[in-house]
Amino acid sequence: MKYVLVVAALALAPVANAETVAELHEKELNAIDANNDGFLSKDEFNAFSDYAFQEMDEDKNGTLGLNEAKPFLDIKQFQDVDSNGDSLVSKAEYNAQMESDFTEADQDGNGQLD
Template identity: 75%
Template sequence: MKRTLIVITAALLAGVASAETVAELHETELNNIDKNNDGFLSKDEFNAFSDYAFQAMDDDQNGTLGMNEAKPFLDIKQFQKVDRNGDSIISRTEFDSQMGSDFTTADQDGNGQLD
């Protein structure tokens, strides 16, 4: 399940997934993320998932993602998109910022949840 959850994160970070696409491809995993089982992914549930995904990718647990840690999930262009300051490291702030933007983009009706 770790790999699949991180793939969802990579799809969001890459900007290639709408809420519908993610739900169609990973319905079982999304159901696991939906902690209150209401059929929606709230911002809090999404943030908890994002936290898990970052920690799972951060192999050396140093609070950043280097290219080698991200390589299984992001190609170089995706990595560079998230690495906003261009220092070849994705900080937790950069990751959280991108994931927040991706949630907002996927939340097409602006109701604060993905369905």
């Protein structure tokens, strides 16, 4: 779950004053859990991931440069996501990483994060 936290960081901004990590995680999940069932489905995760990419893509060119990603990824993480090494993270590269992160985090394989 290396990069799921990066995406989640965007959701944390409104709840940055949470007193405990558990409270932070609960508020984070509630912000993304569209149907309020207490779980993060693949569809909810994908919708939020799409939103996060759009928010990070400041110049709206469909890719993330290092400067756009810096608040969320360190240089090593950026290079890992930039699978073709062109110094840009495309939407496809980002989606592939998010897919991998979701699969890794979904330890019981039920298609949702709890």
